[in-house]
Amino acid sequence: MTEQQALWLELMPFYIREAWLLDERRFKEWVDLFTDDVLYFMPRRKNVPRREAHRELTELGDLAIFEEDKRYLEMRVARLDTGMAWAEDPPSRTRHMIGNLEAAFLENGEVEARTAFLVYRSHLETDHQLLSGCREDTLRKVDGGWKVAKRTIVLDANVLLDKNLSVFL
Amino acid sequence: MDTALKYAVIDPATGKIDRRIFSDQAIYDDEMEKIFGRAWLMIGHESLVPSPDDYFHTYMGEDPVILTRDGQGRLHALLNMCRHRGNRVVRCDDGNAKRFMCSYHGWTYRNDGTLEHVPGKTEAYYDELDMASLGLIEARVETYAGIIFATWAKDAPSLEAYLGDARWYLDTVFNRLDGGMQAMGPLKWLEPANWKTMVDNCSDNYHVPTSHISSAAVQSRFLGRPRLSHEDQFASPNKHVFVNGHALTFRDADDNAPRYVHGVSDKIMQMFKEYHEATMPEVERRLGTLRARRVQLGNHSIFPNGILGFRLALPRGPLRTEFWHFVLLDRDAPEELKRAIRIGSQANNGAAGMFEQDDVDNWRQVTDASTSRMARGLPQDLSMGVGHAGLHADYPGVVSERYISENNQRLFYMRWEQFMNAGSWGDIPLEPMKARFEGSATMRG
Ligand code: FES
Ligand SMILES: [Fe+2]
Numbered sequence: 001m002t003e004q005q006a007l008w009l010e011l012m013p014f015y016i017r018e019a020w021l022l023d024e025r026r027f028k029e030w031v032d033l034f035t036d037d038v039l040y041f042m043p044r045r046k047n048v049p050r051r052e053a054h055r056e057l058t059e060l061g062d063l064a065i066f067e068e069d070k071r072y073l074e075m076r077v078a079r080l081d082t083g084m085a086w087a088e089d090p091p092s093r094t095r096h097m098i099g100n101l102e103a104a105f106l107e108n109g110e111v112e113a114r115t116a117f118l119v120y121r122s123h124l125e126t127d128h129q130l131l132s133g134c135r136e137d138t139l140r141k142v143d144g145g146w147k148v149a150k151r152t153i154v155l156d157a158n159v160l161l162d163k164n165l166s167v168f169l
Numbered sequence: 170m171d172t173a174l175k176y177a178v179i180d181p182a183t184g185k186i187d188r189r190i191f192s193d194q195a196i197y198d199d200e201m202e203k204i205f206g207r208a209w210l211m212i213g214h215e216s217l218v219p220s221p222d223d224y225f226h227t228y229m230g231e232d233p234v235i236l237t238r239d240g241q242g243r244l245h246a247l248l249n250m251c252r253h254r255g256n257r258v259v260r261c262d263d264g265n266a267k268r269f270m271c272s273y274h275g276w277t278y279r280n281d282g283t284l285e286h287v288p289g290k291t292e293a294y295y296d297e298l299d300m301a302s303l304g305l306i307e308a309r310v311e312t313y314a315g316i317i318f319a320t321w322a323k324d325a326p327s328l329e330a331y332l333g334d335a336r337w338y339l340d341t342v343f344n345r346l347d348g349g350m351q352a353m354g355p356l357k358w359l360e361p362a363n364w365k366t367m368v369d370n371c372s373d374n375y376h377v378p379t380s381h382i383s384s385a386a387v388q389s390r391f392l393g394r395p396r397l398s399h400e401d402q403f404a405s406p407n408k409h410v411f412v413n414g415h416a417l418t419f420r421d422a423d424d425n426a427p428r429y430v431h432g433v434s435d436k437i438m439q440m441f442k443e444y445h446e447a448t449m450p451e452v453e454r455r456l457g458t459l460r461a462r463r464v465q466l467g468n469h470s471i472f473p474n475g476i477l478g479f480r481l482a483l484p485r486g487p488l489r490t491e492f493w494h495f496v497l498l499d500r501d502a503p504e505e506l507k508r509a510i511r512i513g514s515q516a517n518n519g520a521a522g523m524f525e526q527d528d529v530d531n532w533r534q535v536t537d538a539s540t541s542r543m544a545r546g547l548p549q550d551l552s553m554g555v556g557h558a559g560l561h562a563d564y565p566g567v568v569s570e571r572y573i574s575e576n577n578q579r580l581f582y583m584r585w586e587q588f589m590n591a592g593s594w595g596d597i598p599l600e601p602m603k604a605r606f607e608g609s610a611t612m613r614g
Pocket of ligand 1: 251254255272273274
């Protein structure tokens with residue numbers, strides 16, 4: 001087995017476990033999967049000509065959909081526990097399908113991992129939405145386990161079709 | 170109420186409004202004609218098209234519009250509809266282009282709207298096509314402090330008259346500094362709610378302690394910001410004022426406090442205070458002492474669909490609205506401060522914003538309540554503070570005695586009636602401008 005294959009086998013269960021934590025609403029355990037210096041980032045996605053593809057995603061520093069540090073992620077999770085975070089109370093029913101993993105070691109021992117996702121959200125009576133996109137993660141070993149040090153989430157949408165984005169990706 | 174008028178949807182004495190205005194397709198279609206076909210609509214910001222030949226794709230109501238800056242630097246708002254069969258000539262969100270070629274048959278327009286090239290002009294059209302009359306349809310454009318407005322109505326008053334004395338308040342954010350502002354965005358998403366509810370919500374500070382209790386609670390715990398309790402809101406020195414069709418709130422306190430910024434920490438607040446004090450002489454020179462020191466614009470809406478400054482509620486049918494979230498920043502503010510304000514804005518507002526995400530289901534159900542048989546026959550109650558608003562010695566417009574009031578909302582729906590009942594712009598009342606605009610700031614910035 002190559003180093004690459006071993007890494008794949010090690011990371012796939014990590015992502016599967018993360019998906020279950022999210023879908024079982026175990027958000028405090030979920031937020032523990034991120035390093036203290038994490039950047040959880042979701043740029044906007046624009047319609048640009050094919051030859052200007054470099055402008056399709058907005059850069060860090062432009063208005064983003066998410067640009068959260070650990071404290072903001074913790075705040076979002078703590079909010080849910082108040083019982084009065086109305087966008088998620090009653091909570092969404094979600095299913096995170098994570099696949100297409102590609103991973104490689106960086107020189108500093110961290111790992112760059114790309115995955116694709118389909119996330120289904122059902123809310124209240126008939127609201128539902130399929131969110132599709134990819135994650136580009138930088139993973140770091142902390143105390144023997146992997147943690148996400150940077151996550152860039154790229155949604156496959158220009159105008160978001162959902163009423164809000166109150167679930168984690 | 171004048172029963173001869175087509176629309177009498179609010180009883181000002183009781184604040185009862187007919188909730189069919191949120192769901193009825195025929196009323197919605199009439200709104201597109203009589204409100205979005207007439208009013209000055211916010212469509213963009215100069216900073217989105219900074220250079221010659223830049224364009225930004227936007228909307229006036231449901232109509233797609235290309236905001237361009239031509240080679241001479243002049244702004245144009247062009248209906249994005251090829252004059253041949255009606256295809257869009259621009260499909261990108263923004264860019265830089267001298268001309269736009271329609272991808273159907275190749276008619277090509279300059280970025281000032283002129284039809285420049287038609288394939289087969291001679292061979293197929295026998296040189297008989299009146300190209301001069303087939304340019305892209307152009308709206309009137311005017312700017313206020315960098316914010317770009319457009320109207321389809323040839324008989325509309327000037328933008329200055331349209332904003333009227335509301336600008337006296339708007340200046341305290343948008344016209345504060347010599348360097349002006351820069352816009353970032355938009356973040357776009359579809360909300361299943363009628364556009365008017367989002368606009369009316371801009372003056373609804375009553376909802377804040379309930380709708381946003383979870384975010385306010387955690388932000389007070391994690392960031393040390395105020396809790397926004399009912400007691401705070403009821404005791405607030407802020408005021409609620411309606412001016413010339415526009416619904417505003419402002420902080421009225423002679424404490425030289427920096428403008429309240431969503432979700433910033435104590436540390437950032439300190440930085441903001443220093444910036445506020447350092448720029449105060451410039452602000453006083455531009456706006457005069459009263460406005461510089463005592464008046465701070467808060468939540469507000471610009472009729473019809475401008476939300477909290479330059480954010481847009483774009484109608485997409487009676488039951489749907491495309492929301493565009495932008496952030497506006499003082500262009501010359503320190504980068505660290507701009508970053509903090511941007512992050513505060515995007516963490517709290519927008520589709521994923523901690524505050525804004527909790528608004529949506531409330532708004533959507535206000536709309537949905539207008540669709541079922543029993544519910545749609547029952548009016549909304551906007552009676553809060555009836556009889557407790559009037560003219561003020563220091564401040565332009567109709568000022569409510571209390572900050573927490575539904576006076577602005579009642580007046581918003583009455584403004585809606587004025588537009589909907591008018592045969593032309595001549596029937597739409599404008600308040601004469603009476604405010605004293607001290608300082609050097611003008612419409613142009
Ligand atoms: S529709 Fe544009 S060229 Fe025919
Ligand atoms: Fe709100």
